[in-house]
Amino acid sequence: MSSMTRPGDLTPQARIRNAALELFGDQGYDRTTVRQVAQRAGVSAGLVIHHFGSKEGLRQACDDWVTAVILDEKSIVSSGGSLPQLQVYLSDHPELAPIMNYLVASLKQGGEMAGSVFDRLCAVTSQLLDEGIAAGTMREPSDREAAIATMVAFSTGASVLGPLIAARLGGTTLLDPGVYPRYAVAALELFTHGLLTDSHLLDQARPVPPERQA
Amino acid sequence: MSSMTRPGDLTPQARIRNAALELFGDQGYDRTTVRQVAQRAGVSAGLVIHHFGSKEGLRQACDDWVTAVILDEKSIVSSGGSLPQLQVYLSDHPELAPIMNYLVASLKQGGEMAGSVFDRLCAVTSQLLDEGIAAGTMREPSDREAAIATMVAFSTGASVLGPLIAARLGGTTLLDPGVYPRYAVAALELFTHGLLTDSHLLDQARPVPPERQA
DNA sequence: GTCTATATAATGATAGAC
DNA sequence: GTCTATCATTATATAGAC
Structure with missing residues (x-):
């Protein structure tokens, strides 16, 4: 067409x-x-x-x-709830580039559309989390809602701040061939091993359990 | 004063x-x-x-x-390279709230100031990564530059998209008392264990080692 | 340093011819 | 449906009095 x-x-x-x-x-x-x-x-x-x-x-x-x-497209499902990955997915369809651009700009500005995009990405992420847990490839987060919102915010933020990431990696856009693979590996490494070797920071941040309060 | x-x-x-x-x-x-x-x-x-x-x-x-x-303040050092944590740190100084607000708005818009803030946060993160690795509390990422840029983009993105996170967690601002602790735990959990139980996705994303190429 | 008054340009939107 | 011409408003910036 x-x-x-x-x-x-x-x-x-x-x-x-x-x-x-x-x-x-x-x-x-x-x-x-x-x-x-x-x-x-x-x-x-x-x-x-x-x-x-x-x-x-x-x-x-x-x-x-x-x-x-x-x-409402299946494309957003295959993005895995990650906006940068959706951008990559759509790289094969250059005619959709302005649409992605508009989407990212809307996220920056906030407003009605930003909310619905964010919610849609969260819904996809939630579903993928279910499947991952059932398959044993993902672990159940302690606070599911917060984990989903946080993950989506992280990846969406990477798209919004893409030029800043790229500038530090010798490119101009997150999707640059010299930039995106490095970002993707770094992000997945974080999502796989994490960065911290022990959980002392996490324990500090967790609320004190009721039975231990004064 | x-x-x-x-x-x-x-x-x-x-x-x-x-x-x-x-x-x-x-x-x-x-x-x-x-x-x-x-x-x-x-x-x-x-x-x-x-x-x-x-x-x-x-x-x-x-x-x-x-x-x-x-x-140029020591406050940004004690933020650990994380903009949301800097916001929390400055909650004790209400007179600085407009300054934080301006900072986040600048990040959204891009431009000169956005770049210098991002670079500053990366510098702090790099230093903390050194210290963490020396102390054994952090692990060395495979691509240090990319890992730093990615982590800073994630946390900075959380500040920029704060209202969207908050909206899904029943608040209006990332710093809301009912919102921020949940975000902080979710983020640290991600940075500690990660979300994925195995590394098959990561292996897929990694470039093929030279000796295994055709 | 501070104000009022104004110049100048550009904006979103309208009216009416074709 | 489409254009040209124009209105009314608003914006940044200037000039000159005090």
């Missing part, structure tokens, strides 16, 4: 939405103007408002589009 | 800078106007520009101020 469409074949609505998606993802919502979107889509500024009502309406259309394409 | 100063005692410059710090941290740079800053500082909009040259100059002043107060 995507091999059957060229930019000129898309309706003005679709072109506007795609242009907004790219600009919102690259520059952020605030720094993007309706006129910029119009120019990139090759239409007038008035038409943008005519179709989407307002700039906010345009954002909503982008959110809906991303939700429809990615969030 | 801070117990010897009241808001009215501060110079207009300092009040403007503090007001900008709060607003930039809460709303972000883009959504904050010079007029908002002026109003909160109790001065005219013209004076803001007169003192700082431009809105961008005002941001630079905020960056410099935060760098001077936090980044």
Whole structure:
């Protein structure tokens, strides 16, 4: 299907939405103007408002589009609840790169879409945790809800802070060929052995059991 | 010193800078106007520009101020390279809360300050890793640079995505009393045992050793 | 140093012709 | 559906009085 469409074949609505998606993802919502979107889509500024009502309406259309394409897709399941891995998974589909970009930008900014993405990743992680425990490849965390939220936050944070990780590893993007494998191994090493050899820090952080309180 | 100063005692410059710090941290740079800053500082909009040259100059002043107060401080060392732990550490100093807030907002937005904060946290982490390995409480990662960048990204990401973690744990902020202990235990558990019981995923991710390649 | 008043530019959104 | 022209607002920044 995507091999059957060229930019000129898309309706003005679709072109506007795609242009907004790219600009919102690259520059952020605030720094993007309706006129910029119009120019990139090759239409007038008035038409943008005519179709989407307002700039906010345009954002909503982008959110809906991303939700429809990615969030309800099987792709997010095969990501294992890890946003960086989803990015890698989608590297084979360059036409989806702007969508991933928009997703990460939404996470940064917070807001409605950020919450639903985060929840979706948590749901996937929860399911994979069940399967892993049943198969004996994962251990049951002491606080399941907290463990899931923490893991998803870690991997999602890695996507959001990807450029900073990359800068220290001699690249510009987390997905750079010289960067991602090193990140992936480091993350998995952490998730496998951990970093600490004993549990004294953990014991300190754990709440005092009731029978030992004064 | 801070117990010897009241808001009215501060110079207009300092009040403007503090007001900008709060607003930039809460709303972000883009959504904050010079007029908002002026109003909160109790001065005219013209004076803001007169003192700082431009809105961008005002941001630079905020960056410099935060760098001077936090980044070169011993507080960041006692954070263990973990931004959430630094936030906890600073909970005893409510007057520094806006500074932490600004720091997290800067990390989200990227830019110059984000890089220097990240590097500083990595430096602290590197030093603690040395000490931990020498003391036998930490194990040497296979890729030291990558491990450090990854760990710092994880904990920093937890601060940036704090509201999303909190929302799933029945709170609004990572530092909420009902939220932070659960996050801390989950994170330390991950750093101690890991989550995976065996290393088959890790082995898959590791590059093939040279002698085993075709 | 500080204010008021204003210049200048850009923004989101509207109106009406085609 | 699409455009051009324009409105009304708001933004940063400047000028000059005090």
